[in-house]
Amino acid sequence: MQIQWYPGHMHKANKEIKYALPDIDLLIEILDARIPFSSQNPLLAELRGDKPTIRVLNKTDLADPAVTRHWQDQMEQAQAVKTLAVTIRQTDKVKQIIDLCGKMLPEKAQAGKVIRTMIMGIPNVGKSTIINILAERTIAKTGNEPAVTKQQQRINLKNNIVLSDTPGVLWPNVENRNSGYRLAVTGAVKDTAFQHDDIALFALDYLSKVYPEQLQKRYQLDALPGEALALLQAIGKRRGCLRAGQKIDLDKAAKLFLTELRAGTIGQISFETPEMITEELVELAAIRAEKAARKAARKAR
Numbered sequence: 001m002q003i004q005w006y007p008g009h010m011h012k013a014n015k016e017i018k019y020a021l022p023d024i025d026l027l028i029e030i031l032d033a034r035i036p037f038s039s040q041n042p043l044l045a046e047l048r049g050d051k052p053t054i055r056v057l058n059k060t061d062l063a064d065p066a067v068t069r070h071w072q073d074q075m076e077q078a079q080a081v082k083t084l085a086v087t088i089r090q091t092d093k094v095k096q097i098i099d100l101c102g103k104m105l106p107e108k109a110q111a112g113k114v115i116r117t118m119i120m121g122i123p124n125v126g127k128s129t130i131i132n133i134l135a136e137r138t139i140a141k142t143g144n145e146p147a148v149t150k151q152q153q154r155i156n157l158k159n160n161i162v163l164s165d166t167p168g169v170l171w172p173n174v175e176n177r178n179s180g181y182r183l184a185v186t187g188a189v190k191d192t193a194f195q196h197d198d199i200a201l202f203a204l205d206y207l208s209k210v211y212p213e214q215l216q217k218r219y220q221l222d223a224l225p226g227e228a229l230a231l232l233q234a235i236g237k238r239r240g241c242l243r244a245g246q247k248i249d250l251d252k253a254a255k256l257f258l259t260e261l262r263a264g265t266i267g268q269i270s271f272e273t274p275e276m277i278t279e280e281l282v283e284l285a286a287i288r289a290e291k292a293a294r295k296a297a298r299k300a301r
Contacts, residue, residue: 017166018047023116024164025108026101027053030121030130033063033085034186034270036071037277038179039122052080052104054097058126061087062262067270074274080104088126094133101161109159118164122188131155131165175288176280182271187262197232200254203261204228206271214267218260232257 027048032039036057044053055075060068072083082100086093101117102109109115121127132138135155155163181202184194205228207215212224215231219238225231236242236253243249260266 017043017118017120020118020164021047021051024051024118025105025116026118027051028056028097028101028117028119028163029053030056030058030119030125030127032122032125032186032188033057033060033068033071035179035182035272036068036075037272037274038176038182039125039186039188041120041122044120050080053082054100054104055081055083056094056097056130057083057085058130059087060085061089062264062268064268064270067273071274086130088129088133091133094130097130097134098158098161102159112160115159115161116164117161118166120166122183124187127165131163134163176284178272178280185258185261185271195251196254196258197250200232200257201228203271204231204257207266207269211267211269214269218266 027044029040029044036055057063057068057071068085072085075081075083082104084093084096084100088094101115105115119127119131134157139153139155153165155165157163181199183189184199185203204215208224208228208231215221215224219235221234221238225234232250232253233248235257236248236250239253239256241249241253241256261269
């Protein structure tokens, strides 16, 4: 799946981030705990260098706790990276970000110098709510729709910390098709950018293999059908998503399923592990090499 949704303000934000990064002391990246890799911004990995970075895994109440801890262990193996797993209801834990900034830059903190930070995150990851918690007042506009924040702003926090906010940034296309699906499944992309039944089938195929008990319990199914389409039809039938002639309304069933999945009513679910991503990146490298070889062959003709 390729995401074809890249509002103009996001392109502008990418340029502004590149321009501002040299003057930033520390980066704060808000990630979706259900998809810690897919919700990362590749631009940050490309430009960060060894700049201290706090990766905040938000929405941990929706993610598998064991998988979240595994991701934290993996991320903290990188130089100058610390992680914090939170939900926006844990306001005291969110505020630990401020203390963590000082601990990562002790010389500046002890000297009372200003610590310049930049907060980043893809759309609908909870960045604006976290900013409001840190500022202890309503500064950033929040909402369930992706791409609410449109402009950069600077916010003075406690302990001489200045926070530069950026709009939620997504990239023009996602090379890893699985990441594209995961972004859509978790609500990082507007629903108008994809077909509901397409991403619902992707999610059901994964859940039936990794979290089958949660599906059976939620939809009161004695057994799960072997195919994702049959499973979506079973959910639609169970929930009364019917058209004339008792036919299953797949779009209605898909919307219902995705709403419940995103709300966490099916259970705490993570959609990727470090091991899965390692395998997918190997496959992606092979695809890139094949494309490069074909391009070279065409030029040689």
